[in-house]
Amino acid sequence: MANEVVDHGRRRFLTAATSVVGGVGIVAAAVPFIKSWEPSARAKAAGAPVTQSLKKIEPGQQLIVAWRSLPVFIVNRTPEQLATLPKQDPRLVDPKSDGTSAEQQPKYAQNETRSIKPEWLVMIGICTHLGCVPDFVPAIKPEPFDPNWQGGYYCPCHHSRYDMAGRVYQGVPAPKNMEIPPYHFIDDTTVQIGVGPEGAA
Amino acid sequence: MAKVFASIGEWVNERAPGLMPVYRKHMTEYYAPKNFNLWYYFGSLALLVLVNQIVTGIFLTMNYNPSAAGAFDSVQYIMRDVEWGWLIRYMHTTGASLFFVVVFLHMFRGIMYGSFKKPRELVWLLGMLIFLVLMAEAFMGYVLPWGNMSFWGAKVIVSLFGTIPVIGGHLVEWIMGDFLPADATLNRFFALHVIALPIVLLLLVVLHLAALHEVGSNNPDGVDVKHGPKGNRWSPSAPVDGIPFHPYYTVKDLVGVGVFLLVAAFIIFFAPTFGGWFLEHDNSIPANNLLTPAQIKPVWYFTAFYAIVRMIPSAFGTAVWGVLGMFGSIALLFALPWIDAGPVKSIRYRGTGYKVALTVFVIAFLCLMTIGMDLTAEYFPKIFGAGIDITLWENVFGRFMTLTYFGFFVFLWLYTHLGWEKTKPVPERVTMHD
Numbered sequence: 001m002a003n004e005v006v007d008h009g010r011r012r013f014l015t016a017a018t019s020v021v022g023g024v025g026i027v028a029a030a031v032p033f034i035k036s037w038e039p040s041a042r043a044k045a046a047g048a049p050v051t052q053s054l055k056k057i058e059p060g061q062q063l064i065v066a067w068r069s070l071p072v073f074i075v076n077r078t079p080e081q082l083a084t085l086p087k088q089d090p091r092l093v094d095p096k097s098d099g100t101s102a103e104q105q106p107k108y109a110q111n112e113t114r115s116i117k118p119e120w121l122v123m124i125g126i127c128t129h130l131g132c133v134p135d136f137v138p139a140i141k142p143e144p145f146d147p148n149w150q151g152g153y154y155c156p157c158h159h160s161r162y163d164m165a166g167r168v169y170q171g172v173p174a175p176k177n178m179e180i181p182p183y184h185f186i187d188d189t190t191v192q193i194g195v196g197p198e199g200a201a
Numbered sequence: 202m203a204k205v206f207a208s209i210g211e212w213v214n215e216r217a218p219g220l221m222p223v224y225r226k227h228m229t230e231y232y233a234p235k236n237f238n239l240w241y242y243f244g245s246l247a248l249l250v251l252v253n254q255i256v257t258g259i260f261l262t263m264n265y266n267p268s269a270a271g272a273f274d275s276v277q278y279i280m281r282d283v284e285w286g287w288l289i290r291y292m293h294t295t296g297a298s299l300f301f302v303v304v305f306l307h308m309f310r311g312i313m314y315g316s317f318k319k320p321r322e323l324v325w326l327l328g329m330l331i332f333l334v335l336m337a338e339a340f341m342g343y344v345l346p347w348g349n350m351s352f353w354g355a356k357v358i359v360s361l362f363g364t365i366p367v368i369g370g371h372l373v374e375w376i377m378g379d380f381l382p383a384d385a386t387l388n389r390f391f392a393l394h395v396i397a398l399p400i401v402l403l404l405l406v407v408l409h410l411a412a413l414h415e416v417g418s419n420n421p422d423g424v425d426v427k428h429g430p431k432g433n434r435w436s437p438s439a440p441v442d443g444i445p446f447h448p449y450y451t452v453k454d455l456v457g458v459g460v461f462l463l464v465a466a467f468i469i470f471f472a473p474t475f476g477g478w479f480l481e482h483d484n485s486i487p488a489n490n491l492l493t494p495a496q497i498k499p500v501w502y503f504t505a506f507y508a509i510v511r512m513i514p515s516a517f518g519t520a521v522w523g524v525l526g527m528f529g530s531i532a533l534l535f536a537l538p539w540i541d542a543g544p545v546k547s548i549r550y551r552g553t554g555y556k557v558a559l560t561v562f563v564i565a566f567l568c569l570m571t572i573g574m575d576l577t578a579e580y581f582p583k584i585f586g587a588g589i590d591i592t593l594w595e596n597v598f599g600r601f602m603t604l605t606y607f608g609f610f611v612f613l614w615l616y617t618h619l620g621w622e623k624t625k626p627v628p629e630r631v632t633m634h635d
Contacts, residue, residue: 174515
């Protein structure tokens with residue numbers, strides 16, 4: 001105990017070095033715990049394509065199938081419903097799906113009807129606001145939430161509205177058009193969801 | 202017998218001489234102002250509910266099955282087959298709602314009497330943290346029965362984080378541990394609800410009380426008794442207007458406990474769902490990932506904040522604004538000690554502007570709640586005729602109330618920082634001495 005001179009520089013260096021190494025250790029130790037919250041291998045594996053026959057879907061009807069546990073709307077749109085689509089453009093956020101919604105559909109469905117075949121709408125039925133499943137309100141008649149309703153989707157959670165192509169109206173919380181999944185027609189009456197048409201990106 | 206207890210006490214005291222001083226500091230020699238009124242019940246009641254939640258919660262975990270396949274059925278099992286299980290669960294669910302009732306009133310008391318002001322900013326901040334943890338705790342508990350409202354509530358609340366640009370989508374998957382609320386989500390929420398958050402909550406409550414006892418309690422006059430005249434019946438150095446917390450306020454609080462338990466028992470036995478407000482009817486349907494309930498809304502205590510999310514539309518291709526608005530509405534409460542620079546604490550001696558502003562603020566909060574509860578959607582057509590555009594009217598009404606909510610903080614800042622407030626003189630001592 002004869003050493004009465006304290007080397008403050010050395011002490012500061014040792015304190016700082018210990019703290020830094022300790023801090024790095026804590027961060028490194030936290031990584032496995034944080035990563036353990038990622039979707040597990042089992043959750044990731046459950047995502048095979050789904051095949052659905054269209055024979056029993058009458059014009060104007062909607063069928064909901066599960067793909068990756070997500071609800072996929074398959075709608076057989078009537079000519080009247082298709083005729084309403086162009087008229088909605090001025091009231092929509094992104095009518096051509098080339099602005100904020102450019103990534104919401106594959107290239108082969110980036111058109112006025114947002115589909116491969118005009119009558120068949122295949123769409124992930126998840127509101128782009130906070131993930132609810134919007135209600136299918138196909139009738140063209142005044143609704144409590146919109147006196148000028150032209151048919152489409154109404155989200156019960158936060159009252160976002162979409163037209164018959166899943167395009168979002170202006171002035172609602174949802175920012176984007178609903179997502180179109182990759183899909184293709186195996187034949188005239190069978191659709192496969194999860195895989196795009198051959199040759200399409 | 203008394204001799205035995207005395208000798209045990211002595212034995213402990215010899216080995217841990219620090220215990221009795223701690224007890225005295227926080228109980229028999231904690232001098233609280235003698236003019237507490239009705240508003241001062243809610244702190245101790247919050248503690249009571251916390252104990253209730255922990256005890257009933259422990260017993261619920263004994264029969265609850267935290268898995269997507271078994272959760273819903275295990276809750277029904279608790280309700281039907283476990284002896285007294287229905288009572289334990291109703292005590293827990295009613296306790297959750299009453300927790301927010303007493304906490305909201307406790308917070309309002311703090312705002313009304315300026316209890317958040319210097320030197321009690323830390324008490325307020327710790328209290329706000331408790332409120333935040335409580336909201337997380339309540340939300341995760343709400344998910345556990347795995348009914349359809351649980352599922353969609355989880356989906357919507359977790360999706361709030363998805364609106365954050367760039368990282369949002371991945372963040373949502375990280376929180377859920379899947380691509381939608383699933384087994385992994387339920388399990389981690391269970392772990393957080395029964396272990397992690399209660400530990401944090403208890404720690405914060407201890408710190409909240411420690412910070413309070415360091416600076417002393419405020420009172421309806423906003424007079425600092427600690428810095429007033431000294432000397433009372435118990436000690437010449439104690440505040441003249443202070444009385445020992447124990448036995449005076451412990452006994453007073455027991456009266457509050459009695460009334461509170463009466464109300465709670467009435468709800469538990471006669472109206473446990475409280476007309477769908479405490480327990481929602483749609484949650485009696487098992488979780489269904491393909492079907493959103495027709496009317497989805499959070500439990501009543503989240504409705505005001507939820508209405509703010511709904512009222513703010515998306516802009517620039519993102520829905521993050523509504524979420525920012527909601528978090529902002531809570532963040533502003535955190536900042537209250539610095540927004541309100543008025544030197545006078547209690548509403549009794551503050552300017553008329555403050556009284557009006559606080560009243561308007563409360564009205565705005567209640568109106569936002571009615572929107573969040575979908576009461577406006579139900580009653581607007583009845584009041585204004587069936588032909589009206591509900592969305593439009595709800596938006597006009599709700600956006601006005603949202604602006605009013607935020608306007609309160611803006612007004613308060615201007616009012617106190619620019620010296621517009623005309624206060625009344627604050628008395629030297631609390632008004633009801635001797």
